[in-house]
Amino acid sequence: MSRKTSYAILGTGALGGLYGGMLANSGVGDVHFLLRSDFQQVKSAGLRVESIGGDFLLTSPQVYQSPADMPKVDVAIVCWKTTANDALPEALAAVCGPRTLVLVLQNGYQIEEDAARIVGAENVLGGCCFLCSNKIGPGHIRHIDYGRIAFGEYSPKLAGSITPRMQQLADEFRQAGIDMQPAEDLQTVRWRKLVWNIPYNGLSVILQADTRAIMDSPAASALTESLMRDVQGAAAACGSAVEDEHIQKMLGDTRKMVPYDSSMLLDYRAGRPIEVEAIFGNPIRAALKAGYRSTKIEVLYEQLRFLGERQTRNLTPVT
């Protein structure tokens, strides 16, 4: 390739700001950032990334407030929350040409469907990010732990192998310092990520607790493990094997991790919508369709729906 690969970062927050920032800062990619509330701040003061891999400031990133102003790109990376997907049709229409790949890095299950409906499943890749990163201020990202992305083809026609375009994308990301791992089976990757997201995102909001508080409590850590087993059961019903060792590793890694407020907890505290359907509703429904009842996850799902709806209605909690 003579010219750099061009990227559109849809949502320049904890994920998009970090990975897009690394692609731009390393000089590997020609990166175009879509921003909303932080546009003016980043336009004037740049994008600031504090990362365990090294801090940097992008002084004049290519930033856009409207997708209509963005160029067509080679790769569009969907980084915002699924709750913002109403904006996806306009954004993808703007940045996608016929050969644009869409990489969906959102959390949840079957959340590539929105992009697939717009650009066709064969143009969609999905990935899961295993990292602790928060946006701590406008245009200011703090990446405190981990950082790996596991990704794969979304289209059932292409799933099951590591395609050349995946290999190329992985190579580029790695040149930018990102631990980018191609996976043959995206769905299993998603289930393995849900093993973390379902208990920790859910309980962090419901119990108002960070990962340390959850793991330090015998009750909450036992509940975490039993929720992970419920995810394992749901995954198995849907054809994805999650090994016991993965559960133990997630528990062990989180126990060793710096105390971390999940992104769902931060969203909830900030009064933003929480991703209840992507992370809880979709997996429960998919498993049920496959004959598995996610009994414990259902409890968290209903609790989070209650909390999310109360928040959306802007009703003050009784407290």
Place this chain on the structure above:
Amino acid sequence: MSRKTSYAILGTGALGGLYGGMLANSGVGDVHFLLRSDFQQVKSAGLRVESIGGDFLLTSPQVYQSPADMPKVDVAIVCWKTTANDALPEALAAVCGPRTLVLVLQNGYQIEEDAARIVGAENVLGGCCFLCSNKIGPGHIRHIDYGRIAFGEYSPKLAGSITPRMQQLADEFRQAGIDMQPAEDLQTVRWRKLVWNIPYNGLSVILQADTRAIMDSPAASALTESLMRDVQGAAAACGSAVEDEHIQKMLGDTRKMVPYDSSMLLDYRAGRPIEVEAIFGNPIRAALKAGYRSTKIEVLYEQLRFLGERQTRNLTPVT
């Protein structure tokens, strides 16, 4: 009977203040109230009861700060929370003679055991109160809805029938205006009460919500019903039949009820211990022993243990 039946009210709060107050105010009983924090207030200003059945003020009730000062009585009524049962041996030793009956009106399952260990199972009755009543200030009770007590013999030797002493007790309570219903099977009464307590007490604390907020939410009311079904399953395993109609009645009654903060929510907000073991741990363990796994209730149990322990440790929530 030539003289009035004498009663010791152990714990003069939402329950003990109301029922003990009605027994005294009606002139039916010779009532002796044990108080702790409210002693001086009630001693000087009386016991104030606002009730849907009629307001009254007991201007000079017989009040005690220490069980040692109390007389032996015919009936000792345990009204304080199970979390205060450390004080039970001293209190029962003080007020119980060889023929004293102990009526345990606490919430939960197998919570008569503490009293039975002290005075013998054959002297213990248990009862469940179906009412909305709160202590809203020192010596000040507000009874806003319902009021029925269902009670029965605790000893397996006497269970299964309505004994003469039960009939006599029921008659006296009714003379005092209390809807007191003898039941042949105390354990089934307890399970039927747990059908209410487990979802509403649990969810009110976890979601910080009153009964109205829970029932107005499709998510939380669906969760409530599924928790009730889990209680039904646990009860069945333990030999107690809870009919579907009972579940529907509990849901319907609560929907029609004035918005109510469960006693567990009030305890939690006030920083007092919550009755996690009596209401959640004991039923779960009893059902498990009988071969039934209370999967959904377990989630609430672990969540409440976390919240209760955080509170007990006096750690500030992360919020």
